[in-house]
Amino acid sequence: METCLRMHDIWTDILTAWQAQSMLEVVAVLAAIAYLVLAIRENIWCWLFAFISTAIYIYLFHQVSLLSESLLNVYYLLMAVYGWYQWRFGDHHHERQIISWPMKKHLALIVITAGMVPILGYLTSQLGASMPYLDAFTTCFAVLATVMVAHKVLENWYYWLIINLTSVYLFAAKSLSLTAALFALYVVLTVVGLINWNRHYDRQQRLA
Template sequence: MQSLVDLLQDITQQFVAQSWLEAMAVILAIAYVWLAARENIWCWPCALISTAIYTWLFWEVSLVFHTLLNGYYLIMAVYGWQQWKKQESEHIPIQSWSMRKHLIRLVILTSIAFSMTAFAGMWLDSEYLYLDAFITVFSVYTTLMVAHKVLENWLYWIIINSFACYLYFAKEMYLTGVLFIFYVLFAIYGYVNWRQQLLGKRYASSASA
């Protein structure tokens, strides 16, 4: 195990030695989640460029599922941009799903992740294959929730990004690991901000009824 001092030194060295591509990906990734938390449509162009870069970076470190995930993010960046533009014109608000709806989807997503791991395990030998698969499956679904402005997406991201942070540190991708610490914090902010807006709109609707 690395000491805290050694870990901080490694992170500092990565900041110094990082490529301009990774630096750009990190900056745009932070911009994406910050803008998404504030319901700003420009989060999607930031996501488009950042994920294009990360698709290449994850391929370089042999995180197969994460490479495929970022390819999916490219498509979702375009889809999310279109959805939010449509929602802006039609004034579609933030929505909240029932616990039953979430539980059904959790069971389905977990089953898919186990199936993917069992299938991929026949060809791939990776220490973190299970974690890679689970993060990927749940990220795919949660990104769709963001595009449709489902409040609970932020709760999903808090859990997903926490596990992702552990994975990146384990893979010695310290810069990206630090990024995902910020992702967790932004997800908490996003949930609080969206929830306040949802409750405010519900209060306004009940007061005007």
């Protein structure tokens, strides 16, 4: 009986939290899930859902003073268009294939990107941003990882794994419960994406 009551309380809490979220956040979360599922499948329509989700998140993140995240989603909005073009026409006007970057290139990009984190963190802290340096970390590396997705770089999934794990904490701390849950799901889907793209990449290499 006590177990049943506890389960009832848990589901009541979940329902209450769901009802407390704005419908805009619900739409943004659903569109974001659709984006990642389609990206895992290398379906070009993922970029349409990315556009919808990011347009909503620009507003939502600004409302809770996550300024770096809000700016990041302006970038995502533009990258949704760029990503669609790259997947459709970017490889000599043929559908883009998965590629892999050498470790030396990754290390150089990581150092450069990490150097931008304290700069962005300081600038946004002066504008009243909440959790500015952690926010800047996810923002700077998401900028890099999004370029990698647009160019179908296999290793993008490793970057997203770290970004998404960090984002779960960041959004939970700002009471964006559905978005925190979304990024927890993203962690799982990121692993699925890595496995799926690895499989496709290996198949490409065998057929090359």
